[in-house]
Amino acid sequence: MINSLLIANRGEIACRIIRTAREMGIRTIAIYSDADAKALHVRMADEAVHIGPSPAAESYLIGEKIIAAARQAGAEAIHPGYGFLSENADFAAAVQDAGIVWVGPDPDSIRAMGLKDAAKKLMQDAGVPVTPGYMGEDQSPERLQQEADAIGYPVLIKAVAGGGGKGMRKVDAAPQFVEMLESCQREASASFGNTHVLLEKWITSPRHIEVQIFGDSHGTVVHLFERDCSLQRRHQKVIEEAPAPGMDDATRDDLCCAAIRAAKAVNYKGAGTVEFIADASEGLHADRIWFMEMNTRLQVEHPVTEEITGVDLVEWQLRVASGEAIPLQQDEIVIDGHAIEARLYAEDPTRGFLPSTGTLDHLDLGDDGRIETGVEEGDAISPFYDPMVAKLVAWGEDRDDAIERLTQMAEDAEVWPVRTNAAFIANALADDDFIAGRLDTSFIEAKGDALIPPAEPDAAVLRGAAQIALAANEDHPAELAGFRLNAAPRLGVALGQAGNFTNVALTETQLEPTMTGFADGPQIVVFDKGQAHGFTMDARGSGAGAVSDGAIIAPMPGKVIAVDVAEGDHVTAGQRLMVLEAMKMEHALTAPFNGVVADMTASQGAQVQVEAVLARIEKAEE
Known part of the structure; x- marks a missing residue:
């Protein structure tokens, strides 16, 4: 058995591999770039080696640096994870030439499947149906x-x-x-x-179905059934499940046997995925499912296969790389229940799915289901890498059970100030067509805005935020109570977003919080079905109407690169106050009306979070 392992990857991928290696008694070595110096995978590993600047092209994608790190740490083997150099045949060969065990398929197998046209010809020769x-x-x-x-x-x-x-x-x-x-x-x-x-x-009703296969150096190849990865946005998978909805035993057997033929055609060793495209316009039938490509690595969505088979695929990888045989025979691998996985991304669906970077000041993904993540509260989502916060995985006795559990996990996700697609995921899972298994790769595109949560808070969210605000203010009965003749006393609080305030009044029977959230000084954050809403609080007496107090709010995390005014300066409506650099673009923040700069909290060079109050303009007298 391998005694020491360097993981040539980062984030949740590295954390996933470290966890299994640790259980097997294998010493783990992490690598990290400048941006990942304090990352979770670095903290988890027994040892860590710095390999370069933050951009992946200058660190995680430089094979020579990774091999040098392995030698420095005395690593016996290298696991490439998935992504980065995991399917780079030249890197695999260089690792082996360095006398280090490569935890993956042979370089020749990687090359054989690396070009789609050559791979399809190879599959045709092996009797695998191709598109x-x-x-x-x-x-x-x-x-x-x-x-x-x-x-x-x-x-x-x-x-x-x-x-x-x-x-x-x-x-x-x-x-x-x-x-x-x-x-x-x-x-x-x-x-x-x-x-x-x-x-x-072009397949008009395409389903993306893939088969998990595994081979060893003793000539054995087995399959671990199929996954359905049809729910995609811009060709990127969002929700994956196993087994595939609507798959009958006969079609499953034909598909999995074809996947094994594909793997044997390239003498495959280790974990791999054979991907198929299915014309599901009339259901799933073997004669309407064709080979697309083979991924010569472990897949991001492998947890759903592990959940229904009870197999640890990373453990199998390490055992096979050590020369051992696959631990189970084909007839010992069976399907138990149903599993669904969703990719929780740091992105804002209400703003065209813009990436959302910054520090995770608040992160609570609950204790239910299986959570694969590479971050903890206080860590940062970096602009240099894939913006995944976590993979949420739910297992159920059947598909309906798994859907219900994963929906609850998505709705309970609490992340702030980084924005996520949790509410979007929950909406997709709750869609009638998804629940019925009526899906293909155009599902998300066809649903359009129906899956995107509303950007503006509704009355229930405003009420929940007001409850949290009042609960955080121990003196609210004296300061906020409003006296009304012939009516119960009411408590009012003004909640602002982007400088626009709305007064929310509550009766004494409505004070107990109905939503989760927290207060941090004047900021109130409330979570509702996976969506986070941030407000600034300005306590006012009962009866105060909607006001705008001129708060200049950061629309997204970024860096203040210019400040044009100072406290006491007179400004006019539309005048530029400062410039925020975010998502590699410059955003000018302007005065909402004529007035005076009453407060200036931003400074040039400062990194700011979304919804942070950067300045406040006091309206000029008419």
Whole structure:
């Protein structure tokens, strides 16, 4: 058995691998960039080695630095995780050439599946059904147009070296073909340094179904059933589940046997995923499911497979890399229940899914289900890497049970001030079509804004925020109570967002908080079904109406790069007060009306969180 292991990855991926390695008594070595110096995976590992600046291209993607770190720490093996260099055949070969155990498939297997066109030809030879299309060497626009016309529209153009949704274009009609081809090739050249493409028939009701396979050095290959990864946004998976809804035993057997043939065709060793595209317009049938590609690594969504089989796939990886046989025979691997996973991203669905970075001042994902994360409260979501906060995984006796449990996990997620897609996830899980299993890869796009939570707080949220605000103010009966003739006393608090205040009045019977949240000075945060709402508090007597006090609020986390005014300065409506740099863009913050700068809390160079009050403008007398 391997005695020491370097994990060539970061975040929740590294934490996941460290956890299993620790249980197996294996010493773990983490690597980290400047941005990850205090990251959770660094704190969890037995040892950590610094490998360079924050950008991945200068640290986690430099194979020579990783191998040098392994030698420095005396690591016997390297686990690449998933992503980064996990499917880089040259890196795998360099690790082996350095005399270090590579926890993954042989470099030749990686190369065989690395190019989509070559992989499809290999699969055809192995008797694995492939999507109708063109994979020829002739890449002239004329030949490609001719083949597309013969396949029939719509047709999909795919870069042979593509991945992550890049280098893909759907063409609906012949006149669009050349324009879309050129666009696809430009993106493929910039992203992968390879302009070659293949053509595939566009599937009108596509389901993305993948099979988890595992091979060892003794010639054994087994499958661990299928996963459905059809819920995607911009070709990125959002929700995954196992087993696939609507999959009958006969179709499952055909699909899994095809996946094993695919793995044996490349002498596969270790964990891998064979991905298929299914035309689900008339249900799932073996003759309408085709090979797409093979991922020669562990997948992000592997926990749902572990949940229904009871297998620790990372443990299997480490045992197989040590020369051991796969611990179970095929007939010993069975499906138990149903599992669903959702990717909790640091992004704001109400603002076009803009990434949301910054410090996790408040992070509570509850104790239910399985949570895979690489952060804790107080850690930061960095702009340098994938903005995943956690993977939320729920197991149930059946699919309905798993859906209910995961929905509750998403609704109970509390994250602040970083924004997340928790409410978006909960809405998708609660959708009638999803519950009924009526889904394909266009599900999220077709639902549109119906899955996006409202940006503005409703009356219930305002009431919940007011309850938290009043509960935090021990003196509220004296300060906030309003006297009304012939009516019970009412308590009022003005809650502001972006400088606009709304007065919320509560009776004494409404004081007990009905939502979770907290008060931090003048800031009130309330959580409602996965969505976080932040307010500034300005206590006022009963009867105060909606007001605007001129608070200048940070619209997102960022850095103040310029401050144009100072306290006491007179300003006019629309005048620029300061500039905030966020998401690699500059945002000018301006005066809402004519007035005087009463407070200036921002300073040039300061990092600020979303909803932070940066300044306050006092309205000029009429």
